[in-house]
Amino acid sequence: MSDLLPLDEAQARLFALAEPLPVEQAPLGEAAGRWLAADIPACVDHPFADLSAMDGYAIRFGDRPGPWTVVQDIAAGTMPACAIGPGEAARIFTGAPLPAGADTILVQEDAARDGDALRLTGDGPPAKGAHVRRKGANFTTGATVLGAGERLTPARIGLAAMAGHAVLPVRRRARVAILSTGDELALAGAPLGPGQIHESNAPMLAALLAAEPAHLQCHAPVRDDLDLIQRSLIQAAAGADILVTTGGASVGDHDLVRPALEAAGARIDFWRVAMKPGKPLMAGRLGDCVVLGLPGNPVSAFVTALLFLRPLIAALGGAADPLPRTVRLPLGAPVAANGPRLDFLRAAIVDGTVRPLAAQDSGALPALAHADVLLVRQPHAPAAEPGMFADVLIIA
Numbered sequence: 331m332s333d334l335l336p337l338d339e340a341q342a343r344l345f346a347l348a349e350p351l352p353v354e355q356a357p358l359g360e361a362a363g364r365w366l367a368a369d370i371p372a373c374v375d376h377p378f379a380d381l382s383a384m385d386g387y388a389i390r391f392g393d394r395p396g397p398w399t400v401v402q403d404i405a406a407g408t409m410p411a412c413a414i415g416p417g418e419a420a421r422i423f424t425g426a427p428l429p430a431g432a433d434t435i436l437v438q439e440d441a442a443r444d445g446d447a448l449r450l451t452g453d454g455p456p457a458k459g460a461h462v463r464r465k466g467a468n469f470t471t472g473a474t475v476l477g478a479g480e481r482l483t484p485a486r487i488g489l490a491a492m493a494g495h496a497v498l499p500v501r502r503r504a505r506v507a508i509l510s511t512g513d514e515l516a517l518a519g520a521p522l523g524p525g526q527i528h529e530s531n532a533p534m535l536a537a538l539l540a541a542e543p544a545h546l547q548c549h550a551p552v553r554d555d556l557d558l559i560q561r562s563l564i565q566a567a568a569g570a571d572i573l574v575t576t577g578g579a580s581v582g583d584h585d586l587v588r589p590a591l592e593a594a595g596a597r598i599d600f601w602r603v604a605m606k607p608g609k610p611l612m613a614g615r616l617g618d619c620v621v622l623g624l625p626g627n628p629v630s631a632f633v634t635a636l637l638f639l640r641p642l643i644a645a646l647g648g649a650a651d652p653l654p655r656t657v658r659l660p661l662g663a664p665v666a667a668n669g670p671r672l673d674f675l676r677a678a679i680v681d682g683t684v685r686p687l688a689a690q691d692s693g694a695l696p697a698l699a700h701a702d703v704l705l706v707r708q709p710h711a712p713a714a715e716p717g718m719f720a721d722v723l724i725i726a
């Protein structure tokens with residue numbers, strides 16, 4: 331086991347293989363899913379004034395229980411015409427600024443109006459300031475609303491727009507080439523020759539990256555021929571930031587990705603990680619490109635892509651925290667003691683508890699396809715019982 335790198339060390343070494351990509355200014359519609367390259371300050375106060383949170387009447391709390399005289403109408407998008415004095419109220423709508431003198435909103439469901447005369451019919455506002463959104467409560471001009479390295483989720487895109495931004499500094503999308511290797515591989519949907527199987531890794535990886543800021547280039551599967559793989563690697567690496575291969579990463583006579591990379595002039599930084607599935611993972615550089623050699627077993631390819639490829643895209647994209655997040659959930663079934671490698675068991679969530687699936691072979695894609703989480707088992711972890719909490723990575 332001594333030549334197998336621990337997962338965290340392997341991830342750190344992978345991230346050290348390349349600098350974050352250059353910064354560009356992206357319109358909001360192009361920025362989702364990317365990471366901010368700088369702190370974002372607010373260009374405005376929000377709310378810009380004390381605003382009503384309800385449709386009703388702006389009053390002075392001390393004037394309750396009324397009655398009041400309605401002296402003006404204020405809609406969102408307009409400003410109050412005048413202040414209100416004692417015994418006066420303003421008809422007001424959600425999002426409209428309060429007039430000077432008013433401090434509280436009386437919701438219209440608690441009031442009856444006859445011409446300009448307004449009286450209380452319900453309980454009225456419970457406290458001074460009820461249903462008022464204070465000026466600057468969300469943010470004030472110049473305050474940092476989003477930080478460098480934060481991922482632009484839909485709500486953060488909305489927040490950037492609210493703060494006055496139409497374009498945001500992000501790093502350009504990573505160009506990712508995907509190349510599967512293996513004599514046995516036929517394209518999805520193609521008729522199968524003797525001994526052939528349908529290639530499933532490239533479509534799966536492309537789907538795994540669908541929401542990532544990446545331009546994908548999927549190449550046809552390459553046969554297990556050293557010269558052919560070497561030429562295909564050089565071609566696929568040209569113009570790519572990341573070259574991902576699958577298959578041929580292990581120790582068999584037909585596992586040629588490592589020798590082909592070396593023959594192409596690549597520098598292999600590490601090979602083999604103390605994890606299961608995914609042990610024969612390799613990483614290095616070929617020219618300007620980071621090369622990630624994933625194992626061919628479909629489950630191993632998925633798990634390593636989740637733990638290395640997506641985080642690498644995030645690291646190149648400037649993410650402050652590129653690694654996937656684990657959460658803790660209770661076990662719903664016993665789990666056996668673990669061996670020497672960090673294990674990622676395919677598991678379902680049933681009634682809020684984690685239950686490992688029966689098929690844990692790294693060729694068992696149907697189990698992965700129906701798993702909700704990967705249950706993380708530390709090296710040499712003792713057996714665990716139902717009710718004990720465990721770390722999981724959510725995958726569905």
Ligand SMILES: Nc1nc2c(c(=O)[nH]1)N[C@H]1C(S)=C(S)[C@@H](COP(=O)(O)OP(=O)(O)OC[C@H]3O[C@@H](n4cnc5c(N)ncnc54)[C@H](O)[C@@H]3O)O[C@H]1N2
Nearest residue numbers: 510512529530531577578579580585609625626627628630
């Ligand atoms: N003697 C040893 N044999 C193996 C070891 C080892 O340490 N000693 N490691 C095993 C582990 S762990 C893994 S994982 C696999 C990984 O091997 P490779 O990366 O060389 O993958 P292949 O041999 O090319 O393929 C493995 C398996 O997956 C199928 N495959 C490959 N590519 C695809 C694809 N694009 N789509 C669908 N299926 C694919 C392939 O047909 C094989 O069945 O090595 C173990 N062996």
Ligand code: MOO
Nearest residue numbers: 607608609630692
């Ligand atoms: O480590 Mo291999 O990736 O078990 O299947």
